[in-house]
Amino acid sequence: MNDKLSQLYQQVLLDHNKTPRNYRVLDPADFEALGHNPLCGDKYKIFMNIDENNIVTDVTFIGDGCAISKASASMMTTFVKGKHIDEIEKLFHQFHDMAQGKLDPENDPNDLGRLKIFYGVRNLPARVKCATLCWHTLHAALKGKEKVTTE
Amino acid sequence: MADSSVSIKSSAALEAAGTIDIERCRDDFPVLRREVHGKPLAFLDNAASSQMPEPVMRAYTEYHSRYHANVHRGVHLLSQEATEAMEGARETLRGLINARSSKEVIFTSGATDAINLVMQSWGRTNVGEGDEILISTMEHHSNIVPWRMLCDEKGAVLKVIPVSDDGVLDMKAFADMLTDRTRLVGIVHVSNTLGTINPVAEITRIAHQHGVPVLVDGAQAVSHMKVDVQQIDCDFFVTSGHKMYGPTGIGILYGKQELLEKMPPWRGGGDMILSVSFDEVLYNELPYKFEAGTPNISGAIGMGKAAEYIMSVGYNAIHKKEQELLRYATEQLQTIEGLRIIGTAPEKSSVVSFVIDGVHPHDIGTVLDLEGVAVRTGHHCTQPLMDRLGIVATTRASMAMYNRREEIDQLVAGLRKTIEMFR
Numbered sequence: 001m002n003d004k005l006s007q008l009y010q011q012v013l014l015d016h017n018k019t020p021r022n023y024r025v026l027d028p029a030d031f032e033a034l035g036h037n038p039l040c041g042d043k044y045k046i047f048m049n050i051d052e053n054n055i056v057t058d059v060t061f062i063g064d065g066c067a068i069s070k071a072s073a074s075m076m077t078t079f080v081k082g083k084h085i086d087e088i089e090k091l092f093h094q095f096h097d098m099a100q101g102k103l104d105p106e107n108d109p110n111d112l113g114r115l116k117i118f119y120g121v122r123n124l125p126a127r128v129k130c131a132t133l134c135w136h137t138l139h140a141a142l143k144g145k146e147k148v149t150t151e
Numbered sequence: 152m153a154d155s156s157v158s159i160k161s162s163a164a165l166e167a168a169g170t171i172d173i174e175r176c177r178d179d180f181p182v183l184r185r186e187v188h189g190k191p192l193a194f195l196d197n198a199a200s201s202q203m204p205e206p207v208m209r210a211y212t213e214y215h216s217r218y219h220a221n222v223h224r225g226v227h228l229l230s231q232e233a234t235e236a237m238e239g240a241r242e243t244l245r246g247l248i249n250a251r252s253s254k255e256v257i258f259t260s261g262a263t264d265a266i267n268l269v270m271q272s273w274g275r276t277n278v279g280e281g282d283e284i285l286i287s288t289m290e291h292h293s294n295i296v297p298w299r300m301l302c303d304e305k306g307a308v309l310k311v312i313p314v315s316d317d318g319v320l321d322m323k324a325f326a327d328m329l330t331d332r333t334r335l336v337g338i339v340h341v342s343n344t345l346g347t348i349n350p351v352a353e354i355t356r357i358a359h360q361h362g363v364p365v366l367v368d369g370a371q372a373v374s375h376m377k378v379d380v381q382q383i384d385c386d387f388f389v390t391s392g393h394k395m396y397g398p399t400g401i402g403i404l405y406g407k408q409e410l411l412e413k414m415p416p417w418r419g420g421g422d423m424i425l426s427v428s429f430d431e432v433l434y435n436e437l438p439y440k441f442e443a444g445t446p447n448i449s450g451a452i453g454m455g456k457a458a459e460y461i462m463s464v465g466y467n468a469i470h471k472k473e474q475e476l477l478r479y480a481t482e483q484l485q486t487i488e489g490l491r492i493i494g495t496a497p498e499k500s501s502v503v504s505f506v507i508d509g510v511h512p513h514d515i516g517t518v519l520d521l522e523g524v525a526v527r528t529g530h531h532c533t534q535p536l537m538d539r540l541g542i543v544a545t546t547r548a549s550m551a552m553y554n555r556r557e558e559i560d561q562l563v564a565g566l567r568k569t570i571e572m573f574r
Contacts, residue, residue, distance in 0.1 A: 004188060005521045009514075009572060017573070040513050040529055041543030064543075066511035067573065127517060 008120035008127075009067065016071035021078050022060040035063075035137030037129055042069045046077075046137045054085045059138075066130050072118060073134035079115055085142055087111070092139045099128045171460070173468040177553040179204035179460075190523025193558035198343050198502055198549035199527050200393045201374055203457070207397055210456035214449045221445055223422055237448050240455025241438070247458040248369075248388060249379040250405050254437040257404040257411075258451050262370040263293040265389035265404035266337075268441060269366055270297040271417040273387075273410065278334045280306035285328055285363075286337040287312040287320055288539050289345060292532040294337050294368045307334070314539065318345035318494040325354065329361045336363055340378070341371035344531040344547065345494025346477075346502030348376075352383045359384065364410065370394050370402075374551065375473060375500045377466040380405050392450060396551075397457030401450030404441070411437050418443040469552045473501040476550040480559045487566055493545050501550035504531075507566070510573045512544040518572065519546075522565040524558070 026032075026047035035044045042065025049058045059077045064070070080088050094110045097103035101122035105112050121131045177183055180202045185192050194202065214236060220229035222237050238253070245253045259265040274297075278284065284298045288311055295309075302309045310328055313321045320338075329336075336358045341348050355365045364386035372378055374395040380388050387410075392401040406414075416423055416434055420443035425433040434440050461469070480503050484490055489508035507515065516528035527547045530537045537543060548562055 002188070002521050005518060005572075008517070008521075014572065040511075041537075066513040068514070124517060124520075127513070130513065 010117045013071040013117055016074040017067035020070055020074040024060050025062055026058055026060045031141040033137045033141035035133045037133055042133055044073055044134055044137060046141055048141055056081055056083055068127055068130040069133050072131045075115060076134050092135050095135050096132055099131045171463045173464050173472050173552055176464055180553055187523050188521050193524045193561040195548040195562060196525045196527050197551035198371060201396050201551050204396055204460055206460055207453050207456045211449050211453040214452050222448055233448055236452045240451045243455040243458045244403055248405055249381050255405055255408050257438040257441045258446050259402045259404050260400055261391040261402035262389040265402055266293055267297050268404055268417055269387050270301050272414040274301045278305050278307050282307045282334045283310050283332045284335050285310045285333050288314045289342045289536050290339050291343055294339060317496060318347045319496045320349050326357055333363045337366045340367050340369040341500045343371045344504055344533045344536055346499040347494060347496040348498040348500060355384045386410055392454035395457050396460055397454040398450045401447045401454045416440050420444045472552055473550055476554055477501040479556055483559055483563045504545040504547045506542060506545055510569060512546045515546045515569050518569040519565045524562050524565050
């Protein structure tokens with residue numbers, strides 16, 4: 001297979017697209033936000049609960065969009081569960097920088113772990129927003145904004 | 152103009168003789184020889200912007216390398232040559248769409264700009280509270296937003312002609328929707344998303360029975376079919392250079408002279424005046440009244456050359472070739488399991504939009520790109536149409552006269568690969 005193609009659409013990404021984790025409504029939720037990319041119609045809603053120590057106890061999502069946006073949302077929910085909201089803030093910036101090619105997850109210090117499979121989008125400017133949409137939405141939820149758009 | 156001549160001459164020689172063999176025209180488009188991501192480029196995004204042939208580029212650079220100067224002003228030779236070239240382009244474009252006079256051909260920055268000119272000048276003068284503007288569900292945003300803006304400003308009503316599931320305009324509904332408050336019908340000639348060719352002459356005839364003028368958005372028409380504005384009898388017709396093998400940033404507004412004469416200028420500035428004092432301005436005559444400021448001179452010259460190029464190939468040859476490509480693409484795409492074509496009107500230009508079960512158009516677009524195939528994915532600036540059809544996005548392959556069957560094969564192979572990956 002084409003190198004760029006297999007780098008971008010890695011098996012784990014395709015698997016999360018096909019079987020998204022934490023794909024459900026969380027009710028009641030402490031935080032929720034809607035993310036929308038009007039350019040491609042991607043639309044996700046993210047729900048999150050935290051405990052008294054600001055640790056994420058549950059995070060879920062619903063919505064539809066391309067494989068990259070859906071897999072990114074699915075992997076994000078599995079990754080941030082159990083983390084402190086300050087860590088999420090840090091991860092948001094790291095993920096964002098990685099998607100834009102400003103952070104090399106192999107060589108620069110980071111906490112992205114398995115999320116680094118999204119490094120492939122840096123070469124495809126049109127797809128960067130697909131990978132970062134859920135992160136923007138989660139970030140907005142934490143900041144108390146109800147709606148975010150990546151356009 | 153001969154359509155397709157069997158000849159061993161080079162296309163440049165044929166062009167000099169006034170005809171270009173359509174089978175050879177591909178050689179005139181240098182970009183089609185490039186590779187992307189290590190694969191030969193299959194450019195199937197012509198409805199977004201078509202490629203430019205060398206004669207257009209030469210005309211464009213010749214202006215800049217030999218006679219770059221302002222128009223309608225200088226007494227020096229370069230300015231005279233620039234003026235002649237630009238007015239020559241206007242005359243060529245007049246001929247292309249068969250306007251009565253070159254006074255009816257106004258240069259704009261594109262089709263969008265031309266629609267905005269009509270909205271700002273004609274619309275703001277003639278549309279008032281409670282009046283109605285009638286457009287269709289399959290309009291591009293460029294023929295929706297200006298009218299929405301006008302309706303909001305004036306308290307007028309935007310009414311929308313429905314389309315059927317297969318993408319055909321509901322002509323019965325259209326006739327019923329014309330009222331004594333209808334001030335304008337705005338209709339797309341060829342849908343950029345569906346390829347549907349609308350019966351614009353018939354629409355105009357019916358609208359005129361009610362005394363309603365018609366604006367035809369011809370951005371997707373001129374590269375594919377002979378447009379005769381007198382035969383259509385529309386009141387306004389707009390199109391863009393870059394969708395007919397010309398440069399970006401240039402287009403034309405055609406308007407019937409008697410309407411244009413009555414319309415106030417929209418933009419003020421140099422070139423659109425006869426005399427200026429601080430108390431009074433005398434406006435220039437048509438078409439200059441609507442062309443304030445130094446125009447896109449090289450763009451106009453390039454668009455004129457693109458029109459000449461199209462006429463040298465000939466609309467009969469273009470139609471035949473593109474319809475063959477459309478038939479082949481439709482046939483081949485239908486062999487893919489889970490693929491549904493969006494837009495199956497009986498009269499179509501060479502555009503095929505489709506969706507595939509379980510694969511998002513943006514993923515399709517990315518895989519195809521990496522396979523060398525350029526297509527458009529998304530809502531194609533027709534969000535209300537997408538809503539009507541109950542989808543968020545499609546993948547669209549749009550063919551031009553220089554495309555080949557091999558490129559469609561490349562598309563189909565890319566799609567099979569995509570499906571294999573995602574299922």
